[in-house]
Amino acid sequence: MSMAGFDPAQRAADRAAAARLMDVSRETWTRLDALVAALDRWQAKTNLVAPTTLAQVWTRHVADSAQLVELAPKDARVWVDLGSGGGFPGLVVAARLAGRTDVHLVESNLKKAAFLREAARAMGVAVTVHAVRAEAALGGALPRADVVSARALASLSDLLRLAAPLLKTGAVGLFPKGEKAADELTQAQESWNINASFHSSRTDPAASVIRVEGLSELRSG
Numbered sequence: 001m002s003m004a005g006f007d008p009a010q011r012a013a014d015r016a017a018a019a020r021l022m023d024v025s026r027e028t029w030t031r032l033d034a035l036v037a038a039l040d041r042w043q044a045k046t047n048l049v050a051p052t053t054l055a056q057v058w059t060r061h062v063a064d065s066a067q068l069v070e071l072a073p074k075d076a077r078v079w080v081d082l083g084s085g086g087g088f089p090g091l092v093v094a095a096r097l098a099g100r101t102d103v104h105l106v107e108s109n110l111k112k113a114a115f116l117r118e119a120a121r122a123m124g125v126a127v128t129v130h131a132v133r134a135e136a137a138l139g140g141a142l143p144r145a146d147v148v149s150a151r152a153l154a155s156l157s158d159l160l161r162l163a164a165p166l167l168k169t170g171a172v173g174l175f176p177k178g179e180k181a182a183d184e185l186t187q188a189q190e191s192w193n194i195n196a197s198f199h200s201s202r203t204d205p206a207a208s209v210i211r212v213e214g215l216s217e218l219r220s221g
């Protein structure tokens with residue numbers, strides 16, 4: 001067991017498993033290693049990920065986040081991640097798309113926002129961290145986006161309400177969801193016309209990513 005509370009051998013095996021799930025450049029691996037090192041440094045003082053997932057951080061969090069890039073438009077210039085927490089998926093996206101896409105991370109917890117800034121510096125990626133509630137950021141500080149993502153932040157209905165200003169102006173929404181994904185979509189369809197597709201997760205057979213491309217209010221009555 002390491003000082004950080006996980007078995008290093010299990011962590012190494014998990015990194016190898018993640019390498020089989022993600023096809024990324026050597027430069028991206030260097031950035032991702034810097035992200036995981038920063039996460040390990042901070043995890044003791046700020047709970048960034050569930051401690052039980054630390055040994056599997058590479059598959060449970062990094063590879064799980066990395067798969068979103070394949071679902072995004074190839075020419076995405078601006079990506080907004082809501083409720084970024086320990087950097088998932090936002091900092092993983094920034095590692096993969098460095099120099100090509102402006103990544104905005106919205107995180108209301110000030111300690112986690114400080115982590116996101118420090119981790120980005122350690123990774124050598126330029127991101128914009130908005131240390132405010134998403135509701136506030138979406139009311140003004142964010143630019144028009146090509147992609148909006150959110151992982152483990154809220155139900156799909158709440159996410160659509162939150163991200164509507166971006167989704168209605170052309171952003172594609174990428175929302176990783178667990179085994180209740182279909183139920184969440186059915187519930188959201190009570191309020192919205194949604195053009196959505198499901199994409200099986202590469203890292204969790206029970207999970208999927210809901211990709212939203214087009215959103216409008218349902219007319220009632």
Ligand SMILES: C[S@@+](CC[C@H](N)C(=O)[O-])C[C@H]1O[C@@H](n2cnc3c(N)ncnc32)[C@H](O)[C@@H]1O
Pocket residue numbers: 049082083084085086087088089106107108109112132133134135150151152153
């Ligand atoms: C369960 S965590 C998920 C973090 C990360 N996306 C992940 O998948 O590991 C939710 C995060 O969203 C942040 N958060 C909650 N409500 C928020 C809001 N209204 N605006 C911005 N961030 C919020 C929390 O501080 C927390 O870091």
